[in-house]
Amino acid sequence: MVAAASFSSAALQVAARDEFIGWSAGARQRNRSLVMAQSRFCLTVQVPNLASRVQSMLLRRVADDWQELYGRRPVLVESYVDTARFKGTCYRAANWQLVGNTAGRGRQDREHEAEVNPKSVWVYPLQPRWREILRVEPVRRLDPDADWAQTEWGTVDLGDRRLTQRLVAYGRARFARPTANLPQACGSRAATKAAYRLLQHESASLPQFLSGHREATLSRAASESVVLAIQDTTSLNYTAHPATEGLGPISSSGADATLGLEVHSLLVANLAGTPLGLLDVQAWARDPKAYGQSKQRSERPTQAKESQKWLHGYAAAEAAAQRLERTQVVVVGDREADIFDLLKVAKAGRAQLLVRATHPRRILTPEGKIEGHLWDCVARESLASVMEVHIPRRGTRSARIAHVELRYREVDVCQPRNRKGKRRSVRVFAVAATEAADTAPAGEAEPIEWLLLTTLPVTTADEAAEKVRWYTLRWLIEVYHRTLKSGCGVEQRQAKHATTLEAALAVDAVVAWRVMWLTKLGRETPDVPCSIFFAEEEWKALHCFVHQTKTPPSEPPSMRDAMRKVAGLGGFLGRKSDGDPGTQTIWRGLERLTDIALAFRVFFSSA
Secondary structure, three states, rough: OEEEEEEEEOOOHHHHHHHOOOOOHHHHHHHHHHHEEEEEEOOOOOOOHHHHHHHHHHHHHHHHHHHHHOOOOOOOOEEEEEEEOOOOOHHHHOOOOOEEEEEOOOOOOOOOOOOOOOOOEEEEEOOOOOOHHHHHOOOOOOOOHHHOHHHHHHHOOOOOOOHHHHHHHHHHHHHHHOOOHHHHHHHHHHHHHHHHHHHOOOOOOHHHHHHHHHHHHHHHHHOOOOOEEEEEEEEOOOOOOOOOOEEEEEEOOOOOOOOEEEEEEEEEEOOOOEEEEEEEEEEEOOHHHHOOOOHHHOOOOOOHHHHHHHHHHHHHHHHHHHHHOOOOOEEEEOOHHHHHHHHHHHHOOOOEEEEEEOOOOEEEOOOOOEEEEEHHHHHHOOOEEEEEEEEOOOEEEEOOEEEEEEEEEEEEEOOOOOOOOOEEEEEEEEEEEEEEEOOOOOOOOOOEEEEEEOOOOOOHHHHHHHHHHHHOHHHHHHHHHHHHHHHHHHOOOOOOHHHHHHHHHHHHHHHHHHHHHHHHHHHOOOOOOOOHOHHHHHHHHHHHHHHOOOOOOOOOOOOOHHHHHHHHOOOOOHHHHHHHOHHHHHHHHHHHHHHHHHHHHHHHOOO
């Protein structure tokens, strides 16, 4: 034996190391297990360069051994050298970094006497992104008894606590009257003036206002094994407000025909279809001078196109996936998300991808030759199974049950033809879902003909059916955008500049999510007391108004009963053929309930 070394868990807290990493106390508590300590290192013979050579051999394999034993792969190694006896020459020769010295306190120095010799602190990164990984913050725990508005906005840092409380109050007022104009929603001159100042403040921005809700969304997602991060884009039309500065074209009718903002949302939902919140909302105005550039889109890189929004959305999902250690994040997109660069990025990330293909992509053989086009290659596979898919009602199209034939295979997707240089590919799985002739609709309705690409493994018919079921939940983002525009009246907001509209959008986005969540809650947990959502005066006022009685019940009704009553205020008839109430009748009913509860409070307290 010529050398011996031992590795152990990292020190709890070392000022020099912690400052060098730059992590917070919460991040240190969460990620300290990704740092290992070389607690012993010695040589039994003296040979030139032997120490640095042994160090290199150790560091090449220690991460694999540690992961095999403890299930976590370290990204940084630390070690401590007694400066009274050694200089740390072998560490310097092996490219370790000296980051400082300890304070001279041992692990047992509870009295701060510092009787131990100070030691130099050395670190060695085991992978390039080590600092980014160690700085990942833990997911905060939600207080179940906290006010919902405090949960979604109470942690937003605007530089002044009073601004944060103003944001909470404005959000609560917006939810009470989502379609009202700002003075109506705020209810008083002072509150209206405060809201205007908030939205026009220099700290007001869409990402900043959304930061608290994003953290709350992660907390809700942490309790799920799999969540879907669904992306889609919509346009907000502000043509009726020509005085607003900073708007751009939103249609192909001309640069000045219709003006507004483009909005790209990333909605998180569990596999039951319950919306958990938003991870990201992007809003931008197209440059009128760049109108018509879509004709040259094939000549421009992805970074110079509007398609970059999909990569930005995936980056937000990937950041969430890094923090959600026990939750699988799957990004879902429609045909517009069929982007080669997105497939390539997702293949290397922790967040998985599920998109619907639209391009006639070429498929490569293992030898790198062209096998054929994507649809043709998958269609040649044998039938794996037949599943039922529920197609929801849309416009004049009735809801129906479709019988879908499934085929799947692993494919090497070739890069687009306009890419120069060496031919590159991404290996993913393809699932073809084609509607059988017995349920294919006649007339103008199109039968199901989906080709899904995913970075998740698909090796059985059950896994193929699972991916199709996940993709059917993509319609949630369309319901969300409809709720945002119709239920919150976001296109009726007025402001001097588009930046103020974006700040207002951040609040409306959370309100629209909460309306959707409440609608789903009434369906998923119909028997729980409605007091988990409604205040006491609200459910009592609701009962008294609907039943035209002066005596409220002693116990709160069930969530299902309360939600159907709220929907009834919004025009829901509750017939057998009507099914459960939707978001439209819910948001209308909530607006009426706000005034009913206010009147109940006035008359009941004065009785």
